[in-house]
Amino acid sequence: MQHSDNIGRIMGVGGNLVTVEFDLPVVQNEVAYVRLEEQGRHVGLKAEVIRVRGRYADVQVFEPTHGLCVGDKVAFTGELLSVELGPGLLGQVFDGLQNPLDAIAAEHGFFLARGSYYRPLDAQRRWDFTPCARPGERLRAGMPVGHVPEAIFRHAIMVPYGLKGWCTLVSLVEEGAYTIDEVVAVVLDEDRREHEIRLTQHWPVKIPITAYAERLRPTQPMTTKIRIIDTYNPVALGGVYCIPGPFGAGKTVLQQITSRHADVDVVVVAACGERAGEVVETIRTFPELEDPRTGRSLMERTIIICNTSSMPVASREASVYTAVTLAEHYRQMGLKVLLLADSTSRWAQALREMSGRLEEIPGEEAFPAYLESVVAAFYERGGVMRLHTGETGSVTIGGTVSPAGGNFEEPVTQATLKVVGAFLGLSRARSDARRYPAIDPLDSWSHYDGVVDPAQVAEARRLLAQGFEVKQMMQVVGDEGTSLEDYFLYLKAEFLDAVYLQQDAFDPVDGATDADRQRRVFGLVSEILAMDFTMQDKDAAKRFFLALTQTFLDFNRIPMDDEKFEDMERSIRTRCKEAARDA
Amino acid sequence: MHRIFHRIEQIAGNVIMVQADDVAYGELAEVSSPKNSSLAQVIRLERGRVYLQVFGGGRGVATNAKIRFLGHGVRMHFSDSLLGRIFTGGGLPRDKGPALTDALIEVAGPPVNPVKRVVPTRMVRTGIPMIDVFNTLVESQKLPIFSSAGEPYNLLLARIAMQAEVDVIVLAGMGLKHDDYLFFRDMLEEHGALSRAVLFIHTAADPTVECLLAPDIALAVAEAFALKGRRVLCLLTDMTNFCDALKEIANTMEQIPSTRGYPGDLYSQLASRYEKAVDFHGAGSLTVLTVTTMPGDDVTHPVPDNTGYITEGQFYLKGGRIEPFGSLSRLKQLVNDKTRKDHRTVMNVMIQLYAEAREAKEKQAMGFRMNAWDRKLLTYARLFETEMMDLSVNLPLEDALDRGWSILARSFDRQETAIPSALIEEFWPA
Structure with missing residues (x-):
């Protein structure tokens, strides 16, 4: 605990909000330590000043507060909540305040101990x-x-x-x-x-690092090797996107896949208020996975900020800022950084909890009125920057949103949608139908440029919308009431969905499609979608498309450098042309 | 040193306020009125004012009650002598056994360090095919049973408790009907499972605040057993009552409600309980199975909704059966490749066919003609429902898989099921 001459006294405690009476000047958002004697050792619980009224400062404590008494001493430090930036951050697992969890485990065993803070970087290493x-x-x-x-x-x-x-x-x-x-x-x-x-140097987490020449417009796509993202709803390097979805729709799995395959240099994973089991999987599997670009362990390019749901709520709020600050630091070296925040709703809920304790006037669903500006300011920290050295570096931010009841009309989703450049909405209907990734191809959108020709994508989108419309109609009027023309639209839409938009994450080839392959295969798919087929009845048409889909799925599993790839591509094209009228 | 205070300045609901100093946040106190006495816990400090929630409830508390602060938080005895015992939600004996006041452990202790967790690998066998075969329960999993009122969820919970191959069962009942409490007790006793169980029972007739304590005490005891290397199953029923008790206290304390009157920290409150589920590296494990009744059978109600975001899947109990659709064990793929080689195939094929059968049923209900395949599907659905889904079916996993093959064989020809030929050769009944 830092030494300080500015000592206040506790006047009230309610949850993790502590009211402190002070005599010397205090700074809004400065760090304070609440002194406590626990099991014979003196500890200081880290806290942050979040409101000052008269001689009283309200501080949010980043730890459980039981055992605090009125009159206990609080030491103000005059420093804003900061992180240490320097070599040795990569590969580490930190909590929301940048405490290395391995160091805590070495000292305290199974459980987290309050008031124990460790230096994030190794001071001995040369x-x-x-x-x-x-x-x-x-x-x-x-x-x-x-x-x-x-x-x-x-x-x-x-x-x-x-x-x-x-x-x-x-x-x-x-x-x-x-x-x-x-x-x-x-x-x-x-x-x-x-x-x-x-x-090393220190930097306050809630202030963006602005030591660059200028902000640029994000234009280059960030390939994730997920087709429905790269082709359909692309994300740009330095762009920001969100993934809202109800529970069980696959948000976290999508984030995990992205963190493995995304074409970036450094990945910062912020596990913010989510299940511990999921982050454990990342912690345990990443060291064993190979980064396809470097051949080294994936963990070497990853930093995990882990503040799971049972850890204190105030540091959950800090954890996303800690994560984005570390990301900005690596951006300053001209690197491409991806920040994955799972889930921003838990962070928003942390804001709501504090707002409630402060007895602020609530907005919609009791979220504070400043929710939108806080969310916007966070996503604005993403971007592609030209540095003073002339290099460019980028921070791409992908945040999941967990809307209550799976309803996207709630405040956090809406506040996020206003500021992101791409929206990848997960749908319960698609995940129930086992169509993965369960990103809704019709509702989702992106303002960024993708890896394939936008005209082709627009055409495919239009066809998909029409085909799904026919599908809905057919549920009412049955096959019989549908014209053959419409039936082809439906079959083509289903074909596009099955062979291109869906992807088998467990297959090494199909699970990760690079940009070249996407351009080539999407070209083939577009060609097929544009064909005018000659089948005279629905059964024949259905049989043809079922068989074609099956072949195409096998094709998706063949590596592009395999000799069979071109043969199969050719045979699929021939087979379709034979079944179609000449254009 | 015990400090005693006298003047209560405010009594509102189950919360009292007294002027006192040198009181710690979270500390326990004994509130003794002429007619009754109860424990209470400090939930807010404001200058000299101390707010306490009274576990026994506000009723009967006198303004001149004696308030003695105990200098510690909520604690519970822990040793093997807990096994076979029944306590109230507040941890006092409900059976005729002695009160246990030594060897105390802290309740609601710190969270587990994520880097000390391991990826779970062991299955919990329950003898219920809908769980073992289709949504395998995994040690250290946290899983709720979503159910509407009136479903036999407590029966299901009791059956899992009796059959699960675990060392210790810890049960917390929140707002339990007295009949249900007796049902649990008798059922565990009849099956000889009471001797490895500890029960913390808060009944609907008990004061609300105790309802908040029951899961915390149960989880603290369960965690302590797990740290001693035991495989522990903790059952919590019904978490919706727990949330309603949270709501009650939050409203009494004039907190700003978020959705449908529930406090804004409902997610964190639930998570801090569910996240106690853990597989310790080098010690035992703690599996948490709960009941969450859905008011109005609405899964978007704040309690099941927040729960779904926290837990690793859910079982839907509907019409007396575990629904194959919607029910999900997120951890099942960690274990179901190590059981028997036909496990995953049987699981997938039977569900896909049952989905088809359901469509055939709808078709039948709408009066369309049934073709030969539809009739086979209907036979299959009937067999599947009576011989597999029914809650009374009680089979070890291997027998349940065999029965699955038998149902398939009685309904379909061997080439109709889209099962890989190698498995057909080995498992299809002659």
């Missing part, structure tokens, strides 16, 4: 530092003075993000091995003040 600037050089915040190797990347050691204006590099150490606390460079700022640069 990193091989290579300088990349010269004394006398003019630098700005976020520009590198050198780098250290971390996993497959060069972790840039940068001028602190908070430094204003230009500065001059005064001194720089030689190439060599240094710990994170050793000074490697000194810079002189415009006011001629000296600043020491170490391998």
Whole structure:
């Protein structure tokens, strides 16, 4: 616990909200420690000032509060809630306040212990530092003075993000091995003040890192190897998207698949208020999975922020900010970072719980009135940036939303939809019908450019909508009341759905379709959809499409570099052409 | 050192307020009125004002009641002598056994560190084909039974408790009808399962606040058994009553309600209980099975809805049977490839055919003509419902799989089921 001269006294406790009387000035959102004696040891429970009224500050405590008494001491630190940024973050599992969970487990065993905080980075480890600037050089915040190797990347050691204006590099150490606390460079700022640069720096989580030249428009697609996303509802590098869905529709599975296959450098997983079992699966399986791009373990490019549903609710709120700040740090090195937040609804509920305790006037479904601006500000931290070095880096944010009752008309889904660039809505009907991924192809949308020709996609979308309309009609009027023309629309829509929009996540080939293959196969599918087939009755048409679907599904399981791929592609095309009229 | 205070300034519902100092948040106190006495817990501190929820209820509390603060939170005795005992929701003996006041453990302790959890691998055998075959229960799973009022959910729970191959059963009843309590007790006793069970029973007639304690005490005891290497099954019935008790206290405390009057932290409250389910690396495990009655049979009601987001699947109990559609064990694929090689195939094929049979039934109900295949499906549906789905069917997994093959063979020809030929050769009854 940090030493502090600014000591307040507890005046009230209700849940994790503690009211503190103070004498010296306090700062909104500064960190305070609530002192407590537990089983003979003195601990400080981390807390954050969230409201000041007169001489009383309301602080939210990031730990259970039982045992606190009126009159107990609270130490204000004057520092905003911050994380430590430096080499060694990759591959780690942190809680919402950046405590390394392995260190807690080593000390306390099975259970989390309140008031135990550990340094997120290893202070003993030495990193091989290579300088990349010269004394006398003019630098700005976020520009590198050198780098250290971390996993497959060069972790840039940068001028602190908070430094204003230009500065001059005064001194720089030689190439060599240094710990994170050793000074490697000194810079002189415009006011001629000296600043020491170490391998790490601190940054307040709720303030975006803005040490870049400019924001760019996200234009490049981020391939996820999931066809219904990349082709149909694409996500751009630096874009933001959301995945709402009722329970059991496969939100978390979709996030897990994305975290494996997405074409990015670093993945930050924020398990925010969800099941512990799911994050355990990620923790246990990622070290054994191979990153297809590098051949190294997937864990080496992953950071897990884990604040599961039974962990304290206030740090659940902090966890998404911790995650996005770590993501921004790696973006500053010119890397492509993907942040997956599961689930943003739990974070919104954490806001609601605190708002309720503060007795604020509630908005819709008791969510606070500032819900929308808070959600918007969070998603705005995604983006693609041109850095001062001329490189670009991006943070792509994908958040799941768990709407109450599976109804998308609720405040969190609506607030999120206003700010995202792509909406991947999961549907209960599709997951019940075992159509995976259960993203609704008609309701979902995206403003980003995908990997295939947009004109082709628009045509396929139109056909799908018509075909599904016919399908609905057929449930009322039966096969007999449907014209052959409409019946073909229905069969084509089902074919498109079965062979392209659905994907078998368990099959190594079908489960991950890269951009080249998507362009090629979607071209073939579009060709088939445009054909005018000659079958004279519905039974024959149905038989033809069932058989074609079966063949196509086998085709989906053949790797593109296999010699059978082209044969099969050719035979499918011939077979369709033979059954169709010449255009 | 016990501090005693006298002047109660406010009594509202089950919450009292007293002026006192040096009181800790979450601390217990004994509230003694001339006519009755009860335990109470501190739920809010406000300058000198201390709010307590009275476990025995506000009724009969006198303004001059003696309030003695005990200097600790809720605690419960823990040892093997708990086995075979029955307690109230507050942890006092309900049977004629002695009160246990030593070897105390903390109730509602800290959460498990996620990195100390392991991916579960062992199945819990229940002898109920609809669970074992189709939605296998896995050790350390947390799973609710969603059911409307009037369904035999307690019977199902009791059957699972008796048959599950676990070391210890901990049952918490919340708002239980007295008849149901006696039913549980007698059933466990008859089947000789009472000696490995501990019961914490809050009946509908008991004060509401005790309803909040029952699951916490039960889970604390269950967790302690699991830490000693036991495989524990914790049954909680009915969680909707627990949530209603939460609602009652929240409203008394003038908290702002979110949906349908439930407090905004309902999700966190439920999660902190359900997440006690765990498989400890190097110790035992704790499986949590609960009953959640759905008011108005509505799964979007806040209680089942929040529960569904927390638990690892759900069993729907409808019309006295576990519904094959909608019921889901999210963890089943972790174990059902290690049981028998035909398990997954039987599971998939029987459900797909039953789905088809249901369509045939609808067709029949609408008066369409039945073709030969439809008639086969109808036969199949009848056999499946009576010999497999019925709650009275009680078979080990292997026998249930054999029965599945027998039902298929009596309904269809061997090439009609789309089962891989190799399995047909091996398992199709002659």
